[in-house]
Amino acid sequence: MNFFDRLHDRIVTVDSVVSVGLDPDPSRIPAHLQDHDLPRWAFNRRIIDATHEHAAVFKPNAAFYEDPDGFRALEETIAYAHGKDVPVLLDAKRADIGNTTRQYAELVDPDSSGPSADAITVNPYMGRDSLQPFLANEEAGVFVLCRTSNPGGADLQDLELESGEALYERVAALADLWNENDNVGLVVGATKPEELEELREQVPDLPFLVPGVGAQGGDAEVAVEYGLANGVGLVNSSRGIIFAGEDAGADFDTAAGRAAKRLKKRLNQYRDE
Numbered sequence: 001m002n003f004f005d006r007l008h009d010r011i012v013t014v015d016s017v018v019s020v021g022l023d024p025d026p027s028r029i030p031a032h033l034q035d036h037d038l039p040r041w042a043f044n045r046r047i048i049d050a051t052h053e054h055a056a057v058f059k060p061n062a063a064f065y066e067d068p069d070g071f072r073a074l075e076e077t078i079a080y081a082h083g084k085d086v087p088v089l090l091d092a093k094r095a096d097i098g099n100t101t102r103q104y105a106e107l108v109d110p111d112s113s114g115p116s117a118d119a120i121t122v123n124p125y126m127g128r129d130s131l132q133p134f135l136a137n138e139e140a141g142v143f144v145l146c147r148t149s150n151p152g153g154a155d156l157q158d159l160e161l162e163s164g165e166a167l168y169e170r171v172a173a174l175a176d177l178w179n180e181n182d183n184v185g186l187v188v189g190a191t192k193p194e195e196l197e198e199l200r201e202q203v204p205d206l207p208f209l210v211p212g213v214g215a216q217g218g219d220a221e222v223a224v225e226y227g228l229a230n231g232v233g234l235v236n237s238s239r240g241i242i243f244a245g246e247d248a249g250a251d252f253d254t255a256a257g258r259a260a261k262r263l264k265k266r267l268n269q270y271r272d273e
């Protein structure tokens with residue numbers, strides 16, 4: 001089953017478009033978990049237990065797992081999320097020349113020997129061939145970075161092309177063309193409300209992953225209003241959920257569960273409008 005059909009079903013089941021970002025910064029993991037064999041996994045497990053009823057997806061960011069223990073923590077995390085029936089969107093922002101990107105594409109190949117996510121974020125900078133193995137995988141979702149939430153996103157993404165369109169608009173147009181298998185979405189930051197509105201009009205059928213609410217102060221209302229295509233899309237918060245209980249010691253997960261529920265309710269107000 002296609003990723004966006006699975007995501008649609010998950011959104012309906014939990015009545016939520018919340019993406020819970022699993023970015024377990026080792027320096028912020030509670031002290032009582034630090035002597036665990038794999039502290040990041042112990043942390044994620046508690047977060048998953050506390051938030052899964054509110055999660056449309058879990059979104060681990062690869063940056064927090066790229067070392068031997070991290071890789072094991074990621075494998076455990078993905079398997080555990082799947083055990084709770086929650087799809088996993090691996091935020092890896094990958095792409096490279098064909099020979100290399102074929103290896104990256106194993107990250108969303110269920111037959112690979114390593115961890116396998118349901119969807120992935122990719123970087124369009126190297127063009128179509130760098131994304132081909134992801135695009136050809138009919139089952140996995142491919143979220144193309146389009147207009148990112150960070151201030152420096154303007155450096156390249158806002159550049160005006162000879163045609164008069166901005167580079168990020170060209171990326172959106174290309175992503176729409178690349179969507180032959182109905183598996184492509186865009187990443188558009190919640191800190192970019194005007195671009196969100198304009199992109200929704202430009203590519204009405206592409207679901208967006210909208211990061212940047214919570215710690216980055218993005219706009220939750222526009223994230224929902226323009227992030228969803230036919231009801232399908234994701235609004236991500238990472239630190240705002242997983243570290244909500246940073247001062248609560250052993251009870252950190254209760255606060256995380258509450259934060260996920262609060263975000264779900266807030267987003268649902270706008271979904272219902």
Ligand SMILES: O=C(O)c1cc(=O)[nH]c(=O)n1[C@@H]1O[C@H](COP(=O)(O)O)[C@@H](O)[C@H]1O
Binds near residue numbers: 189238
């Ligand atoms: O691709 C992403 O998810 C992403 C794109 C973007 O434009 N901005 C952005 O913040 N992200 C990711 O979304 C998460 C945001 O984390 P918080 O700011 O803690 O909610 C991080 O994992 C970022 O890497």
